[in-house]
Amino acid sequence: MDNRFGDIETFLAVAREGSLAAAAKALRLTPSAVSRCIGRLEQRLGVTLLRRTTRSLALTVDGATYRDRMMALMAEMADVESGLGQEDSGPRGLLRVNASVSFGTQCLLPILPHFLERHPAVTVDLALSDAVVDLVEERADIAIRIGPLRDTRLRAKKLGHSRMVLVASPAYLARRGTPERPEDLDRHECLQFSFRRSVDSWHFRIGGRTVQRPVQGRFFGNSGEVVRQMAIAGGGIARHGRFHVAADLRDGRLVEVLGDFSAGDGEDIHALYSAQDRLAARVRAFVDFLDDELELPS
Template identity: 40%
Template structure:
């Protein structure tokens, strides 16, 4: 395969008219330039330059190669310029993976503003209720809630969101309002199928922080739990970021507030970083940090 350095040396010799002048242009010795041209001719199996004591002339093959070499170097220069422009302005596709409520309540409401700021970026927002392998799923960023177990990931903390116990007015009217932790034994509790740690609620029991509950209805989706609670199916424990609007509208009411422990879940943007982070990915991570930290979430 022809090397770029050989083509640069070849063009320099022809344009300057001598090996000495070509060497000065490209920062080599005249003998080094001569060896480069000789190796190039040997590699191609043909003479490119006819050398005399007074001048250098191109053979027909040399004339053809000169045209192609200039085209190749021009294209390489154009490619480099385009890449520098691309790196200077975030461009391309960013794939984001998160649980459906995170996409619905945290990410999606901000994406119009993000695309207005970075119009050359495209987004794929992919919902998933379980922890994924970013490489296998071809995700650039994942938004995760809770402690991070994977030490191979890089992460930026976006903030925290407090957990609250909630039920709908309809449910509480039918089943009564629990006044103390023990009253929950008489209520329908809604929770997650996995991980089971999500079914430890922020309540103290026998001087131990955290009350494990056994859900009457279990689901993998926090969004489904929210809909079940609003529909009056039972008592739920969810993060404030996804329940604020329902509480404000009166569709859900906080319960056991005086005995609820002040537990908050950290929210992270996680990603693999090998070398410099791609500008399109870095732009979204920094945007989420800017817009979510201390604003949409409870720090």
């Protein structure tokens, strides 16, 4: 009978204990039985997992990769099994959340402690990245997306809308002057984004219609947070969602410019999660929490 899960567990024990003998003792098997398990696993995979000598045992590159992947899968299986039949006792288990750096630092982190206090059986694994990730590949339960939605395989819950604003530091404006009209930006450093979905033109409302004006500058950042920090440091004028710079505007680190020419455009913010029929209690609880607790400046 194929006992591949037993072989995998035996391999993980060897990797953890550092020797066949120690793994055999932990598993209450004989060293020869452990050796046979490893042999079957290597034969089935077609790779060498362990490098054995008379005095030591070490994982090969393939062995280390296989260990890491199997440990993650085993943890996922344990998480699934522990969550079955537990709906009546409330949300529990590991909740993996993915969000942009700007949204995570400005909006999620300030309220996450309240969620953890409310749901003591839930553990949150928060990953912040401005790269658009695949929820399945990254094994994320929820992703916060800013802007147009493209993945129709997922459910989406709209959390709010944030207007775009142009901002600069008082020090930069004192040094370079405050632009009075959109065309004045030609004489300023406009801070831009380097990722693919960014654009090199900004929207303005001029003469009753919305127009796009190209901008230029000598700085590109790979995240909204990088561009924000550059603006605070006096590096130029940046265009951000208001949620990202609301505290800076309130505290005077940044000031809004060309507000009279605002096109009123902005970006919708959604929580995306699996479209499966039965939603895990911890995912449903987090979506409801965001809907109730998240406050986005308009």
